[in-house]
Each structure stands twice: as C-alpha cells, then as structure tokens.
Amino acid sequence: MASGIASKAQEVAKEDYDKARVLLNDAARSGSYVYPIKGIFYLISHPELWKPLRSKLIPYLSLYSSVLGSLFFFTYLPxxxxxAFVNGPLAVVTTALLILNESATxxxxxxxxxxxxxxxLDTFDGTLMARNNAEIVAEGRELKAGGDSIQRLGKALKRPFKRFSVNEVIRYVMYLPLNFIPVVGTLAFxxxxxxxxGDAVHDRYFQLKGWPxxxxxxxxxxxxxPYTAFGTVATLLExxxxxxxVFSFTNTVGAALWAADIEAKETEMAGSTAPELREAAKKAE
Structure with missing residues (x-):
C-alpha cells in the first residue's frame, strides 16, 4: 500500500516537473520576460508616450500612498x-513583502x-502607433491625420480592459496563505x-485583431x-x-512591443501567430 502511494507520488511529481520544464522552456525561447524591461527603455526614449502617465501620476500616487500607509498602519503588526509563527526572523521581511503585494493589488x-x-489604453495604442502599426490600432479607434503617436489617437471604438473582477479578488485571497510558507511560499504567490x-497582457491586441x-x-x-513569465516580471516590478x-505604464509599453514583434514575426512565438490572427479575424467578420 505504502509503496503504491509512493510510486504514484513519484509519477505525479515527474508529471508536474515535466510540465514546469516545458513551461520554462517556452518562456525562455520566447524571451517574453524581457519585454517589461524593454518597456522601461522604450518609454524613456519616447517622450510622447509620457503624456498619459503624466496626466494620472498625482492622482495615482495619492491613492497608492493612502492604501499603502493604511495597510502598514492597521495590518502590519497583526x-x-x-x-512570525511560520517564518521566524524572516517574518519582518516577508510581512513587508506581503503588504507591498496587497497594496499593489x-x-x-x-x-x-x-x-x-x-x-x-492610450499608452498601449500609442506604442503600437510608434511601432508603425496604425492599421491595427485603426480597428479599435479613430485616428487623426497629424501629430505624434499619442496626438493621433482619437475616440476609442473598442474597450477591452475589464472592469472590477470578483474572480480576481477571490483568486488573490485563495493564494494569500502561501505567504505563510517561508520564502518559497512568497515566491509561489x-x-x-x-x-x-499574464492572461490579460494582450487583451487589447487580440481585440484589435478581431480574435474570438x-x-x-x-x-x-x-x-x-511566455505569458506567465511576462506576468511574473510585471508583477515584481509593480x-x-x-x-x-510608472511600471504599470512601462509594462503596458512592453506588452505592446511584444504584440508588435508578434505581428512582425520577430519572436520565437511568431512563426504562425500573425497568419492565425488574420484567419481568426476573417472568421469573426
């Protein structure tokens, strides 16, 4: 009986290991984990893309500081x-990381x-415009004749970004106890x-392409x-x-750069991506 359970456990562990190896291999080949970093440098080198960020900087910082301050004041000690029961001396650090994650969420x-x-939305579309993908952006919004990549953006005709998601909150609460496991639990979280x-990284791109x-x-x-790798790096930055x-916007820029490279067939993932997108769009029409 015991040997049977041990054998089954080894089988399950091997299966999970193989899945994780494939996942990591796909992520490494795609280079998706680099795009959040690319987004930082691209935003720095393209001042016209700063406009949406500048318009929301003060309101966001006010909101974030209020949430972060409240969480540290009211929840840090509890x-x-x-x-401390599970992490010992590391609890000082892991609790701070937990609150940072809570406040960011x-x-x-x-x-x-x-x-x-x-x-x-403007940042994503503006980045695609800067990468010479105006014809794609035109599928989701009106475009103006002159100006830089942001100034050319007109009225949005399609809006892919979801409103408040109950599932997102439930999922967050479900994963939260992982932080009780020292180091490994926080990393898993x-x-x-x-x-x-990662699942929402390219919502706008898929919508613009008419993907069902x-x-x-x-x-x-x-x-x-690839999408998990991008999402993990983006989460760490935020x-x-x-x-x-700032990283919310650089991650958006990175996601748009990735979409532009997929469209241009310049990533490991892109061998059949753009044709598939076009075929999906035709079927959706």
Missing part, C-alpha cells in the same frame, strides 16, 4: 504576529478599473499572481509559459513602492 484593481483605464496577470474568445483561450493555453505606477 500580520507580522501570524507570519488593491491599488491596481481600483486604479486600472477606474483611474488609469483610459491612460493605459508572486508566480501565481504572474500567471493570472475561443481562439484567444487556445492561444493562451498553448503559450502559457510591487516596488511608489514606482509601481
């Missing part, structure tokens, strides 16, 4: 007391659903947040590794205090 949900939605985050929900779901399933708002 959570530290709990974390709460602020992210509020801001991206209400405060930053228009600015993030960040990874799972990245996994969830079924095709989008299949694509995300087939490329889970956990950085104060600078999280």
């Amino acid at each position: 959570q530290l007391a709990i974390m 709460i602020t992210g949900i509020i801001s991206k659903n209400y405060l930053l939605q228009e600015a993030i 960040i990874f799972l947040r990245g996994l969830s985050r 929900t079924s095709r989008k779901s299949k694509w995300l399933k087939d490329h889970k590794g 956990m950085i205090p104060v600078a999280s708002v």
Whole structure:
C-alpha cells in the first residue's frame, strides 16, 4: 500500500516537473520576460508616450500612498504576529513583502478599473502607433491625420480592459496563505499572481485583431509559459513602492512591443501567430 502511494507520488511529481520544464522552456525561447524591461527603455526614449502617465501620476500616487500607509498602519503588526509563527526572523521581511503585494493589488484593481483605464489604453495604442502599426490600432479607434503617436489617437471604438473582477479578488485571497510558507511560499504567490496577470497582457491586441474568445483561450493555453513569465516580471516590478505606477505604464509599453514583434514575426512565438490572427479575424467578420 505504502509503496503504491509512493510510486504514484513519484509519477505525479515527474508529471508536474515535466510540465514546469516545458513551461520554462517556452518562456525562455520566447524571451517574453524581457519585454517589461524593454518597456522601461522604450518609454524613456519616447517622450510622447509620457503624456498619459503624466496626466494620472498625482492622482495615482495619492491613492497608492493612502492604501499603502493604511495597510502598514492597521495590518502590519497583526500580520507580522501570524507570519512570525511560520517564518521566524524572516517574518519582518516577508510581512513587508506581503503588504507591498496587497497594496499593489488593491491599488491596481481600483486604479486600472477606474483611474488609469483610459491612460493605459492610450499608452498601449500609442506604442503600437510608434511601432508603425496604425492599421491595427485603426480597428479599435479613430485616428487623426497629424501629430505624434499619442496626438493621433482619437475616440476609442473598442474597450477591452475589464472592469472590477470578483474572480480576481477571490483568486488573490485563495493564494494569500502561501505567504505563510517561508520564502518559497512568497515566491509561489508572486508566480501565481504572474500567471493570472499574464492572461490579460494582450487583451487589447487580440481585440484589435478581431480574435474570438475561443481562439484567444487556445492561444493562451498553448503559450502559457511566455505569458506567465511576462506576468511574473510585471508583477515584481509593480510591487516596488511608489514606482509601481510608472511600471504599470512601462509594462503596458512592453506588452505592446511584444504584440508588435508578434505581428512582425520577430519572436520565437511568431512563426504562425500573425497568419492565425488574420484567419481568426476573417472568421469573426
């Protein structure tokens, strides 16, 4: 009996290991984890893309500082007391990381659903415009004749970004206890947040291309590794205090750069991507 259970456990562990290896291999080949970093440098070198960020910087910082300050004041000691039982001396650090993640999540949900939605949409579309993908952007909004990549953006005809998601909150609460496991648990928590985050990285791109929900779901399933890698790096960047708002925009720029490279067939993933997108768009018409 015991040997049978041990054998089954080894089989399950091997299966999970193989899945993780494939996931990591796909992520490494795609180079998706680099795009959040590329987004930083691209935003710095393209001042016209700063406009949406500048317009929301002060309101966001006010919201973030309020949330972060409240969480540290009201919840740090209670959570530290709990974390100390499982993390020992490391609880001081892991509790701080937990609160940073909590504040980033709460602020992210509020801001991206209400405060930053228009600015993030403009940043994504503006980056595609800067990468000479005006014909794609034109599928989702009106375009003006003159000006830079942001000035040319007219009225949005399609809006892909979701409003408040109950599932996102439930998923966050479910994963939260992982932080009670020293180090590994916190890393697993960040990874799972990245996994969830990755699924929404290219919502705008898929919408602009007319990709139906079924095709989008299949694509995300087939490329889970690359999107998880992007989502994990993006999550880590947005956990950085104060600078999280800037990284929200650089991550958006990075996502748009990745979409532009997929369209131009300049990534490992892109061998059949653009043709598939076009075929999906024709079927959706």
